[in-house]
Amino acid sequence: MTIEPKDSKVVLEAVQSAVKRYGASQDELIPILNDVNREIGYLPGEALDELSRLLKVPKSQLFSVASFYRMLSTKPRGKHVLQFCESAPCHVAGGREVWLAVKEALKIEENETTPDGKWTLVTTSCLGVCGVGPVMMIDDDVIGNVDPAQVPAILAKYH
Amino acid sequence: MKAIRSMVLVSSDTQSIANGANEVYQALQHEIASFGLENEISLTMVGDVGRHDASPLVIIYPEATIYGPVKIEDVHFLVEEHLYKGRVAASLQAPVRELSGKIAWLSARKGTLPAEQRIVLERAGVIDPDSIDDYIIHDGYQALARALTEFTPDQIFDTLEASGLRGRGGAGFPTGTKWRFVNRTKNAKKYVVCNADESEPGTFKDRLILEGDPHSIVEAMAIAAYSVGADEGYFYIRGEYVLAQERVRKAIEQAKEMGFLGKNIFGTDFKLELHVHAGAGAYICGEETALIESIEGRRGEPRPRPPYPTTNGLWGKPTLVNNVETMANVAPILRNGADWYRSFGPKFSPGTKVYTILGNVNVTGLIEVPMGITLREVIAIYGKGMKKGKTFKLAQTGGSSGSIVPAILQDTPMDFDSFNKAGVALGSGALLICDEDTCVVDLAKTLLNFFRKESCGKCNPCRIGNQRAFEILTNISEGTGTLNDLTDLMNLSDNLYQLSNCGLGQTAGAPIRDILNHYRAEVEAHIRLKVCPTGICPMSGKKI
Numbered sequence: 126m127t128i129e130p131k132d133s134k135v136v137l138e139a140v141q142s143a144v145k146r147y148g149a150s151q152d153e154l155i156p157i158l159n160d161v162n163r164e165i166g167y168l169p170g171e172a173l174d175e176l177s178r179l180l181k182v183p184k185s186q187l188f189s190v191a192s193f194y195r196m197l198s199t200k201p202r203g204k205h206v207l208q209f210c211e212s213a214p215c216h217v218a219g220g221r222e223v224w225l226a227v228k229e230a231l232k233i234e235e236n237e238t239t240p241d242g243k244w245t246l247v248t249t250s251c252l253g254v255c256g257v258g259p260v261m262m263i264d265d266d267v268i269g270n271v272d273p274a275q276v277p278a279i280l281a282k283y284h
Numbered sequence: 285m286k287a288i289r290s291m292v293l294v295s296s297d298t299q300s301i302a303n304g305a306n307e308v309y310q311a312l313q314h315e316i317a318s319f320g321l322e323n324e325i326s327l328t329m330v331g332d333v334g335r336h337d338a339s340p341l342v343i344i345y346p347e348a349t350i351y352g353p354v355k356i357e358d359v360h361f362l363v364e365e366h367l368y369k370g371r372v373a374a375s376l377q378a379p380v381r382e383l384s385g386k387i388a389w390l391s392a393r394k395g396t397l398p399a400e401q402r403i404v405l406e407r408a409g410v411i412d413p414d415s416i417d418d419y420i421i422h423d424g425y426q427a428l429a430r431a432l433t434e435f436t437p438d439q440i441f442d443t444l445e446a447s448g449l450r451g452r453g454g455a456g457f458p459t460g461t462k463w464r465f466v467n468r469t470k471n472a473k474k475y476v477v478c479n480a481d482e483s484e485p486g487t488f489k490d491r492l493i494l495e496g497d498p499h500s501i502v503e504a505m506a507i508a509a510y511s512v513g514a515d516e517g518y519f520y521i522r523g524e525y526v527l528a529q530e531r532v533r534k535a536i537e538q539a540k541e542m543g544f545l546g547k548n549i550f551g552t553d554f555k556l557e558l559h560v561h562a563g564a565g566a567y568i569c570g571e572e573t574a575l576i577e578s579i580e581g582r583r584g585e586p587r588p589r590p591p592y593p594t595t596n597g598l599w600g601k602p603t604l605v606n607n608v609e610t611m612a613n614v615a616p617i618l619r620n621g622a623d624w625y626r627s628f629g630p631k632f633s634p635g636t637k638v639y640t641i642l643g644n645v646n647v648t649g650l651i652e653v654p655m656g657i658t659l660r661e662v663i664a665i666y667g668k669g670m671k672k673g674k675t676f677k678l679a680q681t682g683g684s685s686g687s688i689v690p691a692i693l694q695d696t697p698m699d700f701d702s703f704n705k706a707g708v709a710l711g712s713g714a715l716l717i718c719d720e721d722t723c724v725v726d727l728a729k730t731l732l733n734f735f736r737k738e739s740c741g742k743c744n745p746c747r748i749g750n751q752r753a754f755e756i757l758t759n760i761s762e763g764t765g766t767l768n769d770l771t772d773l774m775n776l777s778d779n780l781y782q783l784s785n786c787g788l789g790q791t792a793g794a795p796i797r798d799i800l801n802h803y804r805a806e807v808e809a810h811i812r813l814k815v816c817p818t819g820i821c822p823m824s825g826k827k828i
Binding site: 150151152153154155156158159186189190193194195196197211212213214216217218248249250251252253254255256257258265266267268269 | 302337522581740
């Protein structure tokens with residue numbers, strides 16, 4: 126995952142291999158978008174153009190799906206994506222203080238990316254690991270029982 | 285056959301794996317081999333065992349000693365002490381608490397704790413979820429075999445109806461009746477769908493069932509498909525549940541190899557193909573028609589109902605959609621009969637219910653108990669009391685679309701009918717226990733923030749209503765609310781309920797109604813006195 130626009134060859138290859146994996150059908154659209162998003166880090170316009178050509182589905186319709194789901198992004202994201210759970214169980218368990226500590230440490234607001242392109246901060250609904258709230262997710266790592274004081278140390282582990 | 289003298293279980297829920305369960309498993313394997321014990325000790329990765337405070341856990345049977353959190357550097361000592369020398373490594377034991385899972389069940393036998401009643405989670409945390417053999421040894425696929433060879437579809441519906449099983453996704457619709465509807469719809473092509481898009485805040489029971497006992501749901505899906513006349517089925521698993529997706533995929537593969545899926549199942553004409561469809565992060569896809577839209581590759585926007593999926597579902601075909609927990613009850617009912625199932629819980633809502641206990645209690649985790657237990661019992665027995673000796677103020681049930689249950693209702697039995705009568709909802713089984721330091725305005729604001737963000741935006745009452753309700757609550761929490769706002773909030777809550785297209789919008793106003801019904805004085809204090817009685821709200825005077 127990186128913030129620079131991807132080489133169009135890489136984008137096209139990612140789309141083509143995902144379509145090959147699942148088949149060129151709209152029923153498989155979400156798995157295909159998931160895979161491309163994972164590989165490129167987001168869904169650039171070029172990827173949707175190519176997908177539109179392969180699936181014979183209008184780009185507007187692809188964009189409406191791509192912009193609907195939380196795990197898909199139509200905008201470039203930072204090298205690491207921090208998803209913060211803001212649902213009630215984490216909130217009651219002290220999530221509010223952790224959220225302030227995260228914003229303080231990264232010096233950005235929700236849905237923003239740090240100027241160096243390292244971090245993107247987003248909120249998420251329940252991740253289903255409420256037994257250890259407050260919970261946040263950095264890339265694919267679930268981090269539970271977060272204490273506001275630990276936040277800088279947790280972030281420092283990611284380069 | 286090898287004589288196994290000890291059974292070692294390693295917890296492998298998402299949290300345990302994040303804390304290094306895989307590495308601990310490998311270290312255990314290595315150490316057991318280096319002590320030459322590999323022929324007398326079995327080592328298994330199991331699902332969630334319910335102790336999230338000390339994961340990863342290592343449990344050794346027959347002593348039922350619980351170690352945790354176990355680190356790699358502890359493994360050598362643990363194997364040497366417990367398995368080689370045969371004495372408990374006390375320094376590594378998990379803090380002593382009776383908890384959910386087999387742990388609680390064992391202490392219950394000694395008479396110290398009321399037993400949990402496990403039906404749907406009977407095997408989770410006990411068997412190896414990646415092994416079909418383990419499942420078969422524990423009565424697995426027996427119900428499917430009997431269903432295919434001994435029962436007609438109508439007998440299956442009769443049994444399910446007689447058992448009183450009601451959908452566990454939140455709505456509580458009788459399961460047998462729903463199955464019969466799909467069966468009665470004439471169509472050459474039908475589908476069965478398992479709704480595992482579990483996104484209700486505070487709910488993770490379906491994840492534990494799928495991670496700990498995936499074959500039980502595969503079996504139930506096959507029974508469902510046989511009885512309604514479907515030959516294809518989908519698991520819709522939320523995108524974040526990567527481990528659950530892997531386990532179910534593997535279970536389907538194994539079942540195919542054994543001939544429990546595919547063609548000519550158990551020598552009959554019945555054939556079935558199952559697919560796993562991963563979601564991409566949208567709460568609304570738990571609504572059955574939105575889920576169907578999503579499988580078809582579109583935005584997860586609910587369809588108008590009727591027509592219901594039982595007649596016009598996936599690709600317009602009759603489709604049976606059931607929640608994971610509902611499915612998990614099917615095989616045990618067919619194996620043991622309706623009367624057996626009716627012996628648990630109250631008359632009109634029989635069976636068990638899986639609850640997740642969260643919030644300001646001493647022990648959080650997951651329990652499966654008969655329907656009809658009270659909140660007081662849950663807090664005192666399973667939650668081990670309120671944290672720091674504080675007072676219980678309210679419980680928020682069923683994730684965000686549940687109710688705010690005030691302390692005065694803590695002796696009301698938790699089943700569908702008693703809760704309906706008391707004007708609250710059971711929801712999906714999350715119990716967020718809040719103490720006296722919880723501000724109801726802040727809580728309602730958090731819940732409405734959730735609905736505001738998760739609304740799909742298709743219908744206006746939900747898209748605009750939730751946003752406006754959130755803004756008003758924010759103003760109240762900033763100390764700039766007016767008494768007229770309370771009237772507006774009540775109207776919004778009514779409008780959401782009456783005008784929204786789907787269940788999300790219809791239940792979104794419930795927190796507002798509940799706090800104004802039960803905690804009006806506290807809300808008014810924010811407005812009249814400009815004071816948040818619990819000191820949580822900012823009250824900074826900023827108007828948005």
